[in-house]
Amino acid sequence: MRFLTLLIPILGAGSALAHHMATNIWIDGVNQGAGTCMRIPRNTDPVTNVYSEDMACNVGRNKQEAITCAANAGSRVTVQWRIWPDGSNDGPIDPSHQGPCAVYMKRMGLGGSGAVAGGGWFKIWHDGFRDGAFCTERLRRNGNKMDFSIPSNLAGGYYTLRAESLALHQGGKPGGAQWYIGCAQLFVYSTGGNSQPTDTVSIPGYVDPYHKGVLFNYWLNKTPSNYQIPGPEPRFSIVSSPGKSPIKVPFKPHNYGECVVKNANWCAVSPPRFTDTPGCWASSKNCWDQLDTCYRTAPVTGNSGCREWEKTCTKLQALCHSCRWHGTCNGGSKTKRSILEDRHGRFEKIKAHVAANKA
Numbered sequence: 001m002r003f004l005t006l007l008i009p010i011l012g013a014g015s016a017l018a019h020h021m022a023t024n025i026w027i028d029g030v031n032q033g034a035g036t037c038m039r040i041p042r043n044t045d046p047v048t049n050v051y052s053e054d055m056a057c058n059v060g061r062n063k064q065e066a067i068t069c070a071a072n073a074g075s076r077v078t079v080q081w082r083i084w085p086d087g088s089n090d091g092p093i094d095p096s097h098q099g100p101c102a103v104y105m106k107r108m109g110l111g112g113s114g115a116v117a118g119g120g121w122f123k124i125w126h127d128g129f130r131d132g133a134f135c136t137e138r139l140r141r142n143g144n145k146m147d148f149s150i151p152s153n154l155a156g157g158y159y160t161l162r163a164e165s166l167a168l169h170q171g172g173k174p175g176g177a178q179w180y181i182g183c184a185q186l187f188v189y190s191t192g193g194n195s196q197p198t199d200t201v202s203i204p205g206y207v208d209p210y211h212k213g214v215l216f217n218y219w220l221n222k223t224p225s226n227y228q229i230p231g232p233e234p235r236f237s238i239v240s241s242p243g244k245s246p247i248k249v250p251f252k253p254h255n256y257g258e259c260v261v262k263n264a265n266w267c268a269v270s271p272p273r274f275t276d277t278p279g280c281w282a283s284s285k286n287c288w289d290q291l292d293t294c295y296r297t298a299p300v301t302g303n304s305g306c307r308e309w310e311k312t313c314t315k316l317q318a319l320c321h322s323c324r325w326h327g328t329c330n331g332g333s334k335t336k337r338s339i340l341e342d343r344h345g346r347f348e349k350i351k352a353h354v355a356a357n358k359a
Contacts, residue, residue: 034264041060061116062115070186076149085299120200126231132223150188152191160185211230287317
């Protein structure tokens with residue numbers, strides 16, 4: 001089954017079930033869906049080289065995804081971390097993974113374009129060691145959820161939001177700390193401010209492997225009184241843009257309002273309307289073509305949307321087989337039907353091929 005093949009990268013060499021991944025975001029209490037607006041890496045492995053561009057948004061995640069989520073300046077955001085990205089065996093982050101957490105944002109170009117690695121990042125929140133526990137311990141107690149707010153005076157526009165949790169169970173040596181990083185694509189509506197950050201950092205470059213908070217060995221000091229969180233302090237200096245008024249817009253979906261079914265950053269659109277049997281088969285082919293793309297591009301967060309869309313394609317194909325449109329299937333429609341039946345056979349082969357490559 002395709003569902004099972006999605007888990008194989010997680011269990012591959014060099015990874016472990018104790019690892020975790022940022023898979024979902026909630027915006028003002030609304031779950032955007034598994035993998036939606038997220039730049040999902042191939043597996044749950046951490047980043048350990050702080051000089052790598054992977055420190056920005058994880059391995060190979062410099063590529064922009066198709067869907068962007070909307071939020072207001074001041075919106076409450078929740079990031080969900082999982083040890084099984086598809087949620088099939090949910091459980092708390094491993095208790096050995098103790099360390100701080102942080103959230104950064106970066107203003108992007110038109111339509112969310114631009115490289116995530118490099119300058120322009122500013123920290124909006126962090127949490128280290130307090131009340132006898134590290135941030136990751138509080139995540140475990142909160143269902144692996146990280147809660148914070150977007151600055152209320154942030155100027156509207158496209159942003160990349162970057163969440164990190166740092167595991168220090170192998171700290172104490174350069175390259176031992178494990179960085180778990182997840183990025184989300186957001187469009188922020190201004191709700192009363194039009195400010196830009198002046199204090200920004202480069203990622204990579206915002207921290208080095210010899211920082212006290214990175215070299216820290218959790219097993220030697222489980223209750224540090226003066227733990228130093230890596231990176232800058234959260235700050236957001238106000239610089240108003242003259243001549244521009246803030247935009248007040250209520251929260252609404254952005255970029256995927258026309259999706260019939262959604263799976264992570266894949267979006268199904270309604271097949272073409274039809275009035276006869278040949279048109280029905282053309283519409284059915286469109287449905288199966290979309291499904292091919294869904295299964296091929298489904299990330300490790302799962303393919304439940306693909307399976308939901310497959311039901312639609314199956315029903316549409318059955319309707320075409322019934323020949324209810326204008327009475328009978330003529331020769332041309334039979335030819336189209338044969339093409340679609342062959343197409344469905346190839347689709348099953350595609351799924352098997354993808355499963356073999358994932359193994």
